[in-house]
Amino acid sequence: MSHKSLTAENDLDRLMEEAEKACGEAMTADPKSPLPSTLLAMAWRSRAYTEVNRGLDPARSLEQAERNARHSLDVHPGHLMSRLELSNIFQVRRSGP
Secondary structure (H helix, E strand, O other): OOHHHHHHHHHHHHHHHHHHHHHHHHHHHOOOOOHHHHHHHHHHHHHHHHHHHOOOOOHHHHHHHHHHHHHHHHHOOOOHHHHHHHHHHHHHHHHOO
């Protein structure tokens, strides 16, 4: 793996930590809003898509994405954005290794 790839992976880890923190704070501030969980699902799904494109196993990222999307639907079952995100997660899962 090149130095550039290692840096990109470290940057991705750092960005995911920041997303987890920001969305966690938003969930604490407004536990009835499905949006923070949906945004976090989108971030994890985006990471999974990147992993697929790099030939890496996206299983952990997809699990996190699905967990967050389902949490947002627990909070607000009719939330369209959450339902669409769950569909996107399944599409990435089908395109994986």
